Amino acid sequence: MVEPxxxxxxxxxxLSNDAWPQPPHQWALESVGLDPEGLIELFDSQLASRHLDLHARRLQARGEAFYTIGSAGHEGNAAIAAALRPTDPAFLHYRDAAFMIQRSRQVPDQTPLWDLLLSFVASAEDPISGGRHKVLGSKALAIPPQTSTIASHLPKAMGAAYGLGLARRLGVAGETPDDSVVLCSFGDASFNHSTAQGALNAAGWAAYQNVPMPLILVCEDNGIGISTPTPDGWIEANMQGRPGFLYLACDGCDLIDTWQTARQAVRLARSRRQPVFLHMRCVRLFGHAGSDAQQAYLSSTQIEASEARDPLLISAGLLRRHGVLDREQIATRYHAMSQRIAELGERAIRRPRLETAEQVMASIVPPRRPSRARDWQGEMEAAPVPMAKGLNQALQRLMQCHPELVMAGQDIGRKGGVYGVTQKLQARFGAHRVIDSLLDEQSILGLGIGLAHHGLVPILEIQFLAYLHNAEDQLRGEAATLSFFSNGQYANPMVVRIAGLGYQKGFGGHFHNDNAIGVLRDIPGLLVACPSNAADAVGLLQEAVRLADEEQRVVVMLEPIALYHQRDLLAEGDQGWCFADPGPQHRLPVGALGQWGEGDELAIVTYGNGVYLSRQAAAQLADEGIELRIIDLRWLTAIDHDAVHRAVVGCERILVVDECRRSGSLSEEVITALVERGVAGERLARLTAEDSFIPLGRAATLTLPSVAGIVARVRQWVKGERSQG
Known part of the structure; x- marks a missing residue:
């Protein structure tokens, strides 16, 4: 027998005394639609979850397991799993092992104990994450994996619930039945997170307008967040009577109460297509995680009070009161489960683990899938146009050719976007495909992530780059990590259009002139494109949609606001920055460079506004006999540094013009890559923005690269070397 x-x-x-707490309620099993076998099954799921928690601590003490945040005290969620269908998508709290174990009973050929133990020991054979994290997830069980979620999964659950009806309306065949509901569980501490509140608001905002939102939000309220107590009545006071929601509560320590309340929640959400908030009161046992000594912040009386409400004790009491199992039968089940998990654990620690960086990184990029694009039928406009118009034309084509494309963002529909990029698209394709969202970037990105779970491909718009920063974890912690943590079984393909960068002639200050792109370039697997002209904008956008559709990638289109409506290059009326539509087949693949000029005296490597400024500077320098070439990076991640080297290797000097900040900038990567390829340091220089926020008014461009600054830097460098020669 395993040592307790x-x-x-x-x-x-x-167990020894056959003395169990009295169940809080005295229902008859038949009155709530639960038979004795069903009650035993739920109890077995609870036992399995508890013994997994216990054995994880044994393995951790031996250095064989690495993550012991457990489900002890929350095992009542097994009853919630039993009330749902196994095809209902479930975005789970990290304390929901009993839910996953119970759901596995509804699907043939599942091995949840073995699977979870492989996850505990970070084995490469873990069927969901491949050893990358201890997560609750299963493709067969419709449970996308979550890591240490602190409310970050609520926005995508909201999006997934909204997407159920939308996918059906668009005729996009997904894996989820049309009448499904989406479940999302989280803790009472996470309820207070701004991400949770944003998702709750978005779900209620939609439901208040009679938009279908079949969502069950389960708040597993154990009364404490690590060491910080949740005020008594706080959750209930916030959610009772909240617009758009139905509020239900249950005692999560009582299987029967939880079972019948969960059935009611499912029935309401499925029939009314309305969000239900299920408040499940429970307890937290063993502390927050294996390393947490709760005696440091809880009194012995508080700890004992929680232990007295242990759901296993109450479930055993239910079994005894209803005459389903006797003491010996409960003891047999308890010890047999402990022994079984211990034996499986010994096998699990001998299974292979990740051993190379290549194995770890293998699932960062999702697997490919067939294209769903239709042939475009229409005529292109012949007149050259600025960037905003070029993007608008491309979006119209893409929406026509890809019925699975859905656009969403603030003001993109009726208004046509702040800068007119999405004008008339809603009128043409309908409000269900060009969605005017509420003002909440977390909800916009979460909506897109959720839609992607149903086979849709969202094109999301963030109005300004500065507005992304309060929501960037939806990209970093959710969209870009899903393939990694699911071993490629799940992905969040999407295109995110972000208006940004500087040079708006003083408009808006740093909230509208933001040149901070470091967070986007630091997310593994995320691709960032930045066009400098209308033709490239079309080519990059069309490639971004292809990447999302066929390669399931997350792609950001960083669009320079200052170039949206820029028509002229050197003189007023010259139309030098208008470009003809390159057509529906024009795509600029990742790493493809642009080049202007063939001069070998100097190469300028740049992107976005820097290309426009460098073209103007080149005209002035040409009058002084300085011939140069301009290399447009176009893609700001996954840069093809070999191609950059080939493009500049024959030039005497190389200047990197970077409109973003000097520290942590793109120019650092470019310079480093060239040095690594043998380019001498004295041939290299960079001109960047200062490490500063952007002010308002005429001072707005003082910290940014300028035409005059480029000309002066090149003149000083080239003419200085000429005079020395």
Missing amino acids: LPQENRFLEA
């Missing part, structure tokens, strides 16, 4: 841990003492004492 101190955390088992209370249950073993009750």
